[in-house]
Amino acid sequence: MAKLVGRVIPGRGDGRFFMSMEGYQKQFEEKLHCRLFQGTFNLSCDPSLKKALIAALPPIEIRGFDNDGSFFGSAKVYCVTIKSMPCFIIVPAVNFHDESTLEIAAPFNLREKLGVKDGDELTVDA
Numbered sequence: 199m200a201k202l203v204g205r206v207i208p209g210r211g212d213g214r215f216f217m218s219m220e221g222y223q224k225q226f227e228e229k230l231h232c233r234l235f236q237g238t239f240n241l242s243c244d245p246s247l248k249k250a251l252i253a254a255l256p257p258i259e260i261r262g263f264d265n266d267g268s269f270f271g272s273a274k275v276y277c278v279t280i281k282s283m284p285c286f287i288i289v290p291a292v293n294f295h296d297e298s299t300l301e302i303a304a305p306f307n308l309r310e311k312l313g314v315k316d317g318d319e320l321t322v323d324a
Contacts (some may be wrong), residue, residue: 219270222260243300
């Protein structure tokens with residue numbers, strides 16, 4: 199079983215916009231069997247451990263789509279858990295985060311559900 203330890207960091211707010219789009223939510227329902235919370239949760243971690251964790255998991259492909267003349271890119275999603283709760287690593291094809299940031303989504307607000315704040319340490323299990 200692969201593990202990764204990271205620290206909670208503030209997000210940029212972009213995840214909320216993209217995660218609210220119906221073109222993504224429909225695919226999450228179809229492929230992940232749930233709607234995801236409209237926002238992501240970010241952890242700062244060792245980039246080599248992030249890469250190793252992702253390489254050990256099968257990707258779920260989320261297709262890009264056109265929305266009123268604007269194209270929104272594809273992403274790969276990976277199933278993981280945090281404190282035994284099902285979560286998903288989101289790796290967008292166009293990513294504005296640096297290599298040390300792990301972007302995570304879940305069917306609920308992770309920050310609230312876990313009761314964590316910036317700087318807290320969490321373990322991601324695969």
